[in-house]
Amino acid sequence: MPDNDAAPTWENWARTARATPARLAHPRDEAGVAEVVARAAAAGLRVRARGAGHSFTPAAMTDGVLLDLERLAGLEAVERRHDGAARVTVRAGTRLFHLHHLLASHGLAMTNLGDIDRQSIAGAISTGTHGTGLAFGGLATQVSGVRVVTADGAVRGGGIDDAVGSPERDLFELARLGLGTAGVLTAVTLEVVPAFWLRAREEPAPLGPLLADLDTFARSADHAELYWFPGTRRALTIRNQRLAPDDAAAWATDQSGLKGRLRLLRQEARGLVDEELLSNGAFEVVNRLATAAPGLTAGLNRISARTLAPREHVAPSYQVFCHKRRVRFREMEYALPRAVVGEALTELDRWLRRTGEAVPFPVEVRFAAPDDVWLSTARGRETAYVAAHQYARMPHRRWFDAAERILVEAGGRPHWGKLHTRTAEDLAAHYPLDDVARVRRALDPAGVFANPYVDAVLGALAPPASGSATT
Structure with a gap:
């Protein structure tokens, strides 16, 4: 029998959404999930599953039954192929940071990742999490x-x-990226690759030349991205290059001597300083100063941009892709046609300079290959992602409203798990929402897995039932 408790108010990591479910269930296994869902449906209650709460939207919110899938974790199966790749079946509640190590123990890795790994695998794929790289799609691919x-x-x-x-196939198309509207994911099968290492190069660069030819920058490494500090003309560029096995082995051999070990220690020390002090400790201080005195923000950003220094390091892929993010923030991200992203960033820069809006968080730019996933933000086009952030203690609405207007005018599609105001009416031109609705009706005619956010972005299928979700 699954564990069920009366649940206190629950909120997401960013504190942008909260709900008080009637019941919180902790099923031990897939049979327990099935029992909870069947009982809830019979009682007229809606059901949502929560992962790590890293969606900024109210995607997981409900006042019906909230499922915690933390106990559904670990690898179920590993099916190897002749080329060294594999298909692995992973239980839905497995956190990405745990999955890295499970795969590594089999000499495997995910082919691409986002820059945060606190999410559950089910939550990450269901909301469209992605990394960067012109040849690589999001996690759902x-x-x-x-x-x-x-x-x-x-x-x-x-x-x-x-x-x-x-x-x-219809179930698969909706469940691999569908905000949980097909049902409760209990396991996913992933196409994974032999474990690999990345050579990461981080260096500051002037913004102007980057915007003039972002395509060249995007092609300069397997995984390229940049962070631009609002109010400055400086950006931090990151180029992560996949190492061939022989190159990774040669690098490891080079570290085995005394000089190599000393270099490795310096690299690890520098990484610790960058990760723990600059990216979290000092950055928290900068943001608190900006909160207390918004007029200082532009100057603080200029100081932050000037402190950037080149850095190069080599490590297993997941250690390079993923970072610790302890400074709490709000985020909005849009997927644009890659050809127009430079113009969109120029417009964002003009608005920020004209208004003097205090934004101490950098704007992030990443890239992705086109794909054919029904609800993928990169569906059918070469894509660049532009993410606007704001410190959680500072007002974000004016900045996000302006950024959203500029990015929508550029043909942008909102990330399903990040703040936005678009609706199904707006998004019908970008996605096959008729197919989505057809499959939802077949699988969930009573709207057991719906909530107001799902209804807003995908379209409501039926009037709210007893126990409907709240945001």
Whole structure:
């Protein structure tokens, strides 16, 4: 039997959404999930599953039954291939930072990752988490199969190998990136690759030349991204290059001598300073100063930009891709056609300079390959992502409203897990929402897995039922 408790108010990491569910359930296994869903549906209650709470939107909110899938964690199966790659089946509640080590123990890795790894695998893929790299899609493109508990309490599966148009393939298309509207994900099958190392180069650069030719910058490494400090003409560029196995082995051999070990110690010390002090400790201080005296923000950003120094290091892929983020913030991100991102950033710069808005957090720019996932923000086009951030203690609405207007005018699509104001009516031109609605009706005609956020961005299928979600 699953554990059920009356639940206190729960809020997400960014404190931008909160709910008081009627019940919080901690199922021990897939059968427990099925039992909770079947009972909730029979009682007219809606159901949502929560991961790590790293979505900035109210995607997981409900006043019905809130499922905590923390106990559904770990690897179920590893199916190796002749080229060294593999298909692995992962339980839905597995946190990404735990998955890294599970895969590494088998000599495997995910082919690309975002820059935060606190999320559960189910939450990350369901909201469209992505990394950067012109040849690489988001996490949902690495999913080849799903297992889902649907609204009737049945366990169903589907995958990339099922025939297009079949019920199983439709379930797969909606469940691999669908905000939990197909049902409760209990396991996902991922296409993973042999473990690899990255050579990371971080260096400051003037903003003007970058904006003039972002395409060249995006092509300058396997995984390129930049952080621009508002109110300055400086950016931090990051270029992560995948190392061939022989190059990684040669690098490791080079570190085995005394000089190599000393270099490695200096690299680790520098990384610790950058991660713990500059990116978290000192950055928290900067943001608190900006909160207390917003007029200092531009000057603080100029100081931050001037303190940037070149850095190069080599490490396993997950250690380079992912970073600790302890300074609490709010975020909005839009996916743009890659060809227009330079113009959009120029417009953001003009607005910030004209208004003097205090924004101590940098603007992040990343890139992604086109894909064919139904609700992927990179669906059908070469994509660049522009993310606006604001410190959690500072007002964000005016900055986000202005950024959203500029990014929407540039053809932007909002990240499903980050703050935005778009609706299904706005998004119908970007996604096959008719197919999404058709599959939702087939799998969940009573809207057991709906909530106001889902209804707003994908379209409401039916009037709210008893126990409907709140934001």
